[in-house]
Amino acid sequence: MPEITTDPPRLDVRGLTRRFGAFSAVDDITFSVPVGGSLGIVGESGSGKTTVARLVTGLDTPTSGTLTIDGHPRTPPRGKAQRLARARQVQIVFQDPLQSLDPRLSARQALRETLHLHYPGTDRPARIGELLDQVQLSARAADARPRDLSGGQRQRVAIARALAVRPRILVLDEAVAALDVSIQAQILNLLADIREQSALTYLFITHDLGVVRSVTDDIIVMRHGRIVESGATDAILSRPSTPYAQLLLASVPGPGWDPQGALEAHRQA
Structure with a gap:
């Protein structure tokens, strides 16, 4: 595990809010992630976790609140050079790489294109x-195109493309949700290895508490745009203190798992 420092945090979010009219997709949330740290943001669909990912990456703009990277405010870019510089700070890996990879390009070609855009003239x-x-x-x-690769291989290509620009933060938005359990484990182990070998900071977005154990230090649990619980990953996975976090953990399939019981608990929550 890389040495983790806290001054300043790699990512610092204060009072972040995103409203769409009267609806608050994200409502006054605050958290920080140290250099080399890994934070899981967990919640069901509609909890606001993906909106947080979009705000951190710059794909969306907050209504209010602040977001800083290494102590520097993350402000809207002006011009191509600033846009590229921002992209080199934060990269994102989505759930479905087929939606983000160019179907005409092999993995090697996609990496060459990314490097040419950000580092023209380098030894690609x-x-x-x-x-x-x-x-x-x-x-x-x-040398294969995305349609000729397995789901796990496509996700490896997406991760490689994100790493190509040497980002400080890697956002993983449900990055293993569409994969079989065995392939999930391979990708999670890969991410753990990459983190151990570098100072890369992770923001891991997921609806499943069961997939964050190997890749996160801390977790925040979101519901209806707000943080309802936060703390060390091991503590929350072993002793969730809120009914909602308990429900999420109970919904992870395992020996003796009762889907009907989990559904009934969801209705009562």
């Missing part, structure tokens, strides 16, 4: 080789 073949090794993607898979 060497860097591409490093990235492919980092995400454990074979040469054969690297």
